[in-house]
Amino acid sequence: MKVGIIGCGATGLLMASFLGRVHNVTLYARRLEQVEDLNKNGFVLETSAGSKVFHIPAKHINELEEEELAIICVKQPDVQPLLANLKNHPAMPILFLQNGMGHERLAASLPNPVLIGVNEHGVRLVSPNRIRYGGSGNIIIGPLQGDHDLLVKISEALDSQEHPFVLSDNIIYFQKMKLLVNAVINPITTLFRVNNGRIIDNTHLRELALKTSNEASFALGIDQEAAWQQCLLIAGRTAENRSSMLQDMEAGRRTEIDSILGYIIDVSDKELVTIDFLIKCIKALETIHVQGEDE
Numbered sequence: 001m002k003v004g005i006i007g008c009g010a011t012g013l014l015m016a017s018f019l020g021r022v023h024n025v026t027l028y029a030r031r032l033e034q035v036e037d038l039n040k041n042g043f044v045l046e047t048s049a050g051s052k053v054f055h056i057p058a059k060h061i062n063e064l065e066e067e068e069l070a071i072i073c074v075k076q077p078d079v080q081p082l083l084a085n086l087k088n089h090p091a092m093p094i095l096f097l098q099n100g101m102g103h104e105r106l107a108a109s110l111p112n113p114v115l116i117g118v119n120e121h122g123v124r125l126v127s128p129n130r131i132r133y134g135g136s137g138n139i140i141i142g143p144l145q146g147d148h149d150l151l152v153k154i155s156e157a158l159d160s161q162e163h164p165f166v167l168s169d170n171i172i173y174f175q176k177m178k179l180l181v182n183a184v185i186n187p188i189t190t191l192f193r194v195n196n197g198r199i200i201d202n203t204h205l206r207e208l209a210l211k212t213s214n215e216a217s218f219a220l221g222i223d224q225e226a227a228w229q230q231c232l233l234i235a236g237r238t239a240e241n242r243s244s245m246l247q248d249m250e251a252g253r254r255t256e257i258d259s260i261l262g263y264i265i266d267v268s269d270k271e272l273v274t275i276d277f278l279i280k281c282i283k284a285l286e287t288i289h290v291q292g293e294d295e
Contacts, residue, residue, distance in 0.1 A: 001157050002026075004067035006082065008034055008043075008058065010125040010244075011097055012073035014133065016056045017045045018163040026065070027058040034128055035060055043129040061085055069154055071095045071117075076259035079103045086110055093154055095141060099244065100259030101179050104144060104172075113146025115154070118174045122238050124247055134241045138164045142171025173222075177230055180216045182260050184209050184231045185238075186245035187278040190255070190285070193246065197239025200232060209235075211274045219268035219275075245282070254290050257282045 001023045005012050008029040019025050029035050038058035045052050064070075064085050069092075074082065076098050083106065086094060090111040096103050097117045107114045120137025139158075143151040158165040168174060185196055188209055192198070199209045210228060217227035248255045261279045265272060 001154075002068040004028055004064065004070045005073060006061060006064070006070060006085075007073035007075075007078070008038065008128075009073065009075070010123045010131050011119060012071075013043050013045070013054075013125075013129075013131045014121060014123045015071055015073060015097070016043075017052075017054050017131075018160075019158070020054060020056045022160065023157075025056050026067070027056050028061045028064055029058060030061050032060060034058070037129055041129055043131065046126065046130065046132040048133075064089065067092055069093050069095060069158075071097060073097050076100050076103060076256050077254070079106055083110065086112060093146065093150065095154075097139070098259070099178070099182055100256055101175055101263050102259050104175075107144055113151055114144040115141045115151055116144050116171050116175065117141040118171065118178050120178075122241055124242065124244070135238055138166045140166045140168050140171065140174045142168045142174075144171075176220045176222055177227070179260060179263065180213065180220060180222060180227050181231050181234050182243075182245075183216045183264055183275070184212045185235055186243045186255075187257065187261060187282050188212065189243040190246040190249050191278070191281050195239065196235045196241050196243060199235045200239070208274070212278065215268075215272040215275050216264050218270070219264045219272060249282075249285060249289055252290055254286060255282060257286075 003019055003023045003025045005016050005025060006028045008027050016025050016027055027038060035058045042053045042055040066089050093113040095115040095117050096107055097119050104116055118140045122135030123131055123133050126132050141155055155165055155167045185199060188199060188205055189196055199205050213228045213231050214224050217224045245255045257279060261275050264275055
């Protein structure tokens with residue numbers, strides 16, 4: 001299958017390493033420097049078993065071709081600017097793989113057949129062309145709009161024993177659960193500059209995490225105990241990892257706080273004291289570390 005992967009961060013490069021062994025994959029980036037670097041040097045995937053170099057052809061996003069599937073791996077704030085490129089290919093099926101929620105509303109504005117995905121794999125960007133794989137999982141995908149039979153056929157083509165793509169008729173639930181886990185782990189680890197596991201073994205952080213989980217589960221309509229157990233499971237499984245939000249903050253990049261905690265605030269019909277506090281804390285850190293000045 002001819003697959004275009006838009007976004008060459010950690011998730012995009014990981015998807016290229018999974019799919020490039022079987023499918024005809026092209027990477028699309030918005031920075032010409034990254035396109036040139038990928039075409040010249042490829043990228044490195046680090047795992048516990050060692051490192052491997054992948055050479056996947058890369059192009060600028062303005063050179064987007066008609067693919068049999070486009071996988072969108074950019075961060076939430078970068079989805080909106082892509083819509084014009086995608087609308088030039090109205091028949092091209094699209095799979096969105098983002099943290100948080102809200103992008104499905106943007107996806108619904110497209111004429112394209114659309115799949116929404118949830119990535120359970122752990123991966124982080126070490127450098128622009130080097131990623132470190134930190135934990136296996138599934139890619140759970142579900143149809144949002146378009147030809148259902150076509151979307152099922154695409155999901156079957158992506159699926160493999162080594163890297164499962166699991167089709168779900170309840171993708172919104174999985175989105176909500178991942179959003180909730182990110183809402184708990186990301187801001188707390190960022191605020192206190194700790195690895196994910198400290199949410200479990202530090203009494204005070206665990207209490208803060210539980211309050212955040214309970215507020216988020218209320219807003220999203222998820223069972224509180226199931227949500228908390230999932231938070232503990234993921235924090236334990238990724239105990240030595242640094243969350244994506246913490247990595248963004250440390251690198252001086254703007255975080256996805258609005259599409260994670262901001263989304264939860266937007267859908268809640270009551271005040272969420274803990275979540276509102278965490279949003280203010282992360283935005284304050286952004287003002288200091290990302291913009292470089294106080295307001």
